[in-house]
Amino acid sequence: MTTSKTSESSASVPLLDLQALVVAVRRRRRLWCSLALLGLLVGAALAVLLPPPPTAVTKVLVAHKEDQPNDTGTLIRTDVALLHTTRIADKALQSLKSPEKPEDFMQDYRGTGLTNNLLQITVTGDSDAQAVARAKALADAFVADHMRRMRDTAKAESKALLDQRDRMRDELVQVNKEIGERSPESDPKASAGIESLFARRAELNSRIAEFDQRAAEARTGTPKVVSGTQIVDDPRAVRYSLPKAAVTDAAIGLVLGLVLGLALAAVGTVVADRPVLRREIAANLGASVIAELPRRSGRRWQRRRTRAARTRLTASLARTVRDSAEPVSLLELGCARSTSEIALDVARALAADGPVVIVDGLPGPQLAGRRPKPGDPTVVGGERAAAVPDRERRLGVGSVAPGTAWTDLRYLGTETVLVVRAGHGSAAWLHTVARQLADQRIPVIGVVLIDPDPRDRTDGTLWDGPHIALRGHGERPARQNVQGRPRTERLPMWAARVPDSDQEVQ
Structure with missing residues (x-):
């Protein structure tokens, strides 16, 4: 038999022949069909043998003083992180009168930010009633903690503004005293000094009024934030449908098994080079x-x-x-x-x-x-x-x-x-x-x-x-x-x- 020269043959052979790869993978259809069927059966079996625990869900509307229309979700992600703290878990367990450790309880719930201001809390339990009670206690603990933090923030801000206002008032008293001690004179330099004191007094009065207004706004804004944070969807048990879960898990297993089978067939084809x-x-x-x-x-x-x-x-x-x-x-x-x-x-x-x-x-x-x-x-x-x-x-x-x-x-x-x-x-x-x-x-x-x-x-x-x-x-x-x-x-x-x-x- 005669063939073309080696150099010509090597130059014409591609590094990876896709047509040959597709044909070889198709010939191994028993492998990937078997893995796809195995994935389907395993997915359906998991849905039947390992059903999810009783679950309850609730939704909380969270208001923030720093809310902006162009917020990228940083605030709600912070709320989700705060939800997974031992302080809130401990408050919820105290209201439930449960001896469970907060660290263990934190493994049974999760928070999800649906929007910039809407938080969904999902809790599992031994029964539907226990899951609903846990979700209610956890939502109440989160809302109470959020309100307390907003009030404390507003009080601290208002106190800082009032302290600044008081310092301005003390300075204003000193300026008024200096103005009262000076007598009107015809000396131009003395007239200029008195004018500067009057200007300073006017500036201090203006800033004192500004600090009073800002402190009042800080106190006024807190009730809006507190009243805006509330449970908008009462805790309810999530209904579990075995046929739907079996179909979903079986479809996922089928896809995963098929992908795994195709990958193994392709790798085996390239390695075997048949x-x-x-x-x-x-x-x-x-x-x-x-x-x-x-x-x-x-x-x-x-x-x-x-x-x-x-x-x-x-x-x-x-x-x-x-x-x-x-x-x-x-x-x-x-x-x-x-x-x-x-x-x-x-x-x-x-x-x-x-x-x-x-x-x-x-x-x-x-x-x-x-x-x-x-x-x-x-x-x-x-x-x-x-x-x-x-x-x-x-x-x-x-x-x-x-x-x-x-x-x-x-x-x-x-x-x-x-x-x-x-x-x-x-x-x-x-x-x-x-x-x-x-x-x-x-x-x-x-x-x-x-x-x-x-x-x-x-x-x-x-x-x-x-x-x-x-x-x-x-x-x-x-x-x-x-x-x-x-x-x-x-x-x-x-x-x-x-x-x-x-x-x-x-």
Whole structure:
């Protein structure tokens, strides 16, 4: 077989073939479908076996003195953080007269800021009644704590303003005293000093009035904030629907399982590097795909199509064996059973031309352990291959799986047809098979692809070589026919590509 130069091949091969990746992942649909089904069942089981504890929910409207229309939610996040403090948890437990520790109680509730001023409190308990009571106590404790903090803030601010006002008043008394001690004089300097004192007195009066107003506003604003903070949605138990929860959890498990399965299938495909497309298998083996045989199916119309494809494949391989001047072998990779059945079909088709002997070189009992039927060809082991008379046509069946004795393959046939299951062998092993066959000077007539991807539209023909791609092909002595006359040596003919559907036949 001949292939393009290494540099040209490496330059044309992409780093990651998305088409091959999609095809390989699709072929592993049992994996990701199983994981998706497992996730669905686990999600549904969790909803049934691990139901959520009784839960109550309430909503609190929280008013802030610093509220702004463009607030980004900082204030409500602060309220959520304050809700998760031991002080509020302890106040709620005191109102419930519960001996539970605040640290443990804080694990049973959470706060969520719905808007800048709306806080939702969710509490769990041993029963619906206990959860509602806990939610009510916690909301009351939070509202009381918020009101107290707002009042304390307003009192502190008002006190600071009044203290500042008192200092201004003391200074005003001092200025009035200085003005009263001076007598009107005609001295310009004295007149200027008196004018500055009057100006200072006016400024102090203005600032004192300002501080009085600000202190009054601070005291006035507190009732608005306090009255605005209240429970707007009374605590209520959350109703738990088992069917709805089961469907939701099952859907989540299905999605997670499907994503996990697809990820594992994709990673496994990239790591294993097992060619699936015709183009990749032909390029790695250096031989064109001459026929395909779809996977067996339980559906009636697909069984008919598979039988028709097998019949066409048998006729094509029988014609190839008849036209070959040398013994032909079928070497399998990942499909020993299918290869043994194909060999029996081809031998039955060749039996009309004369006696046929199948040389069994398979490591398993696919041929040796079967029960012969009337009219079946003779099956002999590989150790008796040399004893087969020349007048009988020989058809070898062997394997190129790991552990193959490469030097024994020539006893099965000096030309071969590789029967390869798509996605079974890695790219490195396909290269090994091609190299070993070349070293043994066994030409590869073509590749029969078992279980190809039905959506594969790539070309499995090597267009950059001669009309046949033979690896290790050289001159061979003429073979003696049955009557002892020299038989004309000729190159193996291309076996016609076996269509894989009835539409291609038409």
